[in-house]
Amino acid sequence: xxxxSSLENLIEALRCLPGVGPKSAQRMAYHxxxxxQKGATKLAGALTHALDTIRHCRRCNSFTEEEICSLxxxxxxxxxxxCVVETPADLMMMEQTQSYHGLYFVLMGRLSPLDGIGxxxxxxxxxxxxxxxxxxxxxxxxxxxxxxGEATAHYIGEILRSRGVxxxxxxxxLPVGGELEHVDSGTLAQAILERREV
Amino acid sequence: xxxxSSLENLIEALRCLPGVGPKSAQRMAYHxxxxxQKGATKLAGALTHALDTIRHCRRCNSFTEEEICSLxxxxxxxxxxxCVVETPADLMMMEQTQSYHGLYFVLMGRLSPLDGIGxxxxxxxxxxxxxxxxxxxxxxxxxxxxxxGEATAHYIGEILRSRGVxxxxxxxxLPVGGELEHVDSGTLAQAILERREV
Numbered sequence: 145x146x147x148x149s150s151l152e153n154l155i156e157a158l159r160c161l162p163g164v165g166p167k168s169a170q171r172m173a174y175h176x177x178x179x180x181q182k183g184a185t186k187l188a189g190a191l192t193h194a195l196d197t198i199r200h201c202r203r204c205n206s207f208t209e210e211e212i213c214s215l216x217x218x219x220x221x222x223x224x225x226x227c228v229v230e231t232p233a234d235l236m237m238m239e240q241t242q243s244y245h246g247l248y249f250v251l252m253g254r255l256s257p258l259d260g261i262g263x264x265x266x267x268x269x270x271x272x273x274x275x276x277x278x279x280x281x282x283x284x285x286x287x288x289x290x291x292x293g294e295a296t297a298h299y300i301g302e303i304l305r306s307r308g309v310x311x312x313x314x315x316x317x318l319p320v321g322g323e324l325e326h327v328d329s330g331t332l333a334q335a336i337l338e339r340r341e342v
Numbered sequence: 343x344x345x346x347s348s349l350e351n352l353i354e355a356l357r358c359l360p361g362v363g364p365k366s367a368q369r370m371a372y373h374x375x376x377x378x379q380k381g382a383t384k385l386a387g388a389l390t391h392a393l394d395t396i397r398h399c400r401r402c403n404s405f406t407e408e409e410i411c412s413l414x415x416x417x418x419x420x421x422x423x424x425c426v427v428e429t430p431a432d433l434m435m436m437e438q439t440q441s442y443h444g445l446y447f448v449l450m451g452r453l454s455p456l457d458g459i460g461x462x463x464x465x466x467x468x469x470x471x472x473x474x475x476x477x478x479x480x481x482x483x484x485x486x487x488x489x490x491g492e493a494t495a496h497y498i499g500e501i502l503r504s505r506g507v508x509x510x511x512x513x514x515x516l517p518v519g520g521e522l523e524h525v526d527s528g529t530l531a532q533a534i535l536e537r538r539e540v
Contacts (some may be wrong), residue, residue, distance in 0.1 A: 147405070147434060148405055148406050149407070150388070150392045150394075150395045150396055150407060153388045153391065153392070154392040157381070157384045157385040157388035157389075158385065160374070160381025160385055161359075161370050163366070170431070171360060171523065172359050172360060174429065175360045176358070177393075177396055177405060178429050178430065178431065178450070181393060183355070183358025184389050184392075185389075185393060187355040187356065187358055187359075187389060188386045188390045188393070189355075190348070190351045190352040190354070190356075191352060191355075191374070191382050191385060192386045193351065193352075194349060194352040194371070194374075194375065195375075195379060195382055195383060195386070196348075197346070197348045198346060198348055198349060198375055207345070207346055207349055207375060209347070233368070233372035233373075233376065236372070325369065325372075
């Protein structure tokens with residue numbers, strides 16, 4: 145006996161969530177329909193609303209519902225510091241350390257020639273324009289310590305140095321091969337303090 | 343700095359999923375928006391569609407998109423056997439053992455006086471009507487081996503016996519306190535074979 149097709153579809157659709165396999169997806173689908181239809185309605189609405197309203201900030205590239213995000217508009221942030229991260233989730237991790245008070249630039253990826261992701265895809269032109277606009281004194285490279293993240297940091301560092309912009313790299317306090325999203329705030333805070341010039 | 347409100351709402355809404363805490367919800371939300379907007383759209387659609395189309399089978403009470411579900415309509419099932427389970431997910435677990443070929447009745451819960459769930463809420467009238475319609479020779483009680491599941495099986499078993507209907511209980515092959523949803527098919531298959539009269 146097969147489950148109704150719309151239930152099968154829901155189970156299949158839930159598998160787009162990270163870390164959710166066939167068995168978890170099945171449990172989630174039944175849980176929603178049996179015990180939390182209200183939550184399911186809210187989730188469907190929240191997904192649709194987020195997809196409709198979330199766009200990229202024209203300055204930092206992170207997620208926002210406005211032209212320019214509230215962080216970029218804030219007067220309490222040090223405009224002389226620019227931190228480069230791979231994703232909006234990484235930006236959120238940096239914020240949660242409460243150790244950084246400058247501005248951000250989100251690459252929305254990292255250099256990966258094999259996947260067709262080059263300087264254009266990570267918006268390098270916009271980053272360089274931003275870094276050389278006079279307000280920025282230092283660019284902190286906070287890409288992941290993966291092979292691709294390191295290559296991306298090296299590449300951007302070289303270009304910035306050639307243009308006379310000071311660039312630094314967060315300290316390798318994180319485990320090699322690790323990703324920002326999975327690190328505890330304390331370790332990441334240490335890494336921000338121990339950033340070194342490249 | 344706070345995330346955009348529609349992103350915060352999405353993170354909050356994802357927490358309705360079983361086993362998803364604040365950190366997982368955050369990772370899921372960013373994953374969907376950064377890397378799988380297509381999957382998110384599909385998920386929102388699947389949720390809405392499932393909520394719209396899924397209802398309860400008029401005969402067995404399980405999830406279906408029709409009046410009477412395909413299992414109840416099937417001519418290949420033994421109409422003389424009726425298996426009572428707590429939820430549609432439990433029914434699915436029974437089916438996955440491929441050891442049972444009768445029909446079902448889904449209580450959509452278990453007796454729990456403290457939560458206000460009495461005989462009416464588990465549709466006991468409909469179950470008794472079904473069990474005494476002449477076609478059913480045996481009712482297999484496959485509620486969970488939790489305190490409430492056991493009490494429910496005992497209660498239903500007593501009533502059926504008083505009406506002259508043979509009732510059996512799946513064998514206590516499952517660990518005490520365990521739930522059908524989490525057991526492997528082999529153990530559950532054994533428990534179906536070793537059911538005992540109550």
